[in-house]
Amino acid sequence: MERYYAEVLNYISRSVGCKEKAQNIVQEAYLRILNHKKNNPNHDSTQQRALFFTTAKNIVIDQYRKKRKVTEEAELDLIAPADFEPESKLAAQQQLKQLYQCIEQLPQKTKQAFVLYKFKNLSQHQIHRK
Known part of the structure; x- marks a missing residue:
């Protein structure tokens, strides 16, 4: 999985527009995959690259949704305090x-x-x- 790190990092950097955020996201994705492998020793590891990309992309999506939810709640307060x-x-x-x-x-x-x-x-x- 280490061999895909730079590739995933570049992909996520373009998505979020910030190298530091991208590094945090890719590290979190890496940790999630390692934890998943630890908890599921029989997991098929033939598609590691795809799993790494997908996990990192899902983290970006989760962060976007959280940010959007907070923004929507703040906007609702503006509309109807x-x-x-x-x-x-x-x-x-x-x-x-x-x-x-x-x-x-x-x-x-x-x-x-x-x-x-x-x-x-x-x-x-x-x-x-x-």
Whole structure:
């Protein structure tokens, strides 16, 4: 199998476009084949070259699928973030209601200063002048 290493490496390098990634993939393929041979001593080893190529190619495909799945999940978050789920929306509304109730319980001047500072983005100096 060692004699096919360079050939498989060149093939995978062209597929993934990165020599380092290709080396990692080919090494992983080599290890998988060795483990398979160890666990299956009666395995037919006449097609080692084909097995090496196929194993390496399957690893590339698996990595592509994992990457695509992560990307799709991230895109779904962009399309429909968790904030738009009914439970999240209800929880946010309840928190907002509690906040308003707390603000209403403040003394008038404190409430006015809080609203001007937090909601109108006025500085303390600007609030003092009002």
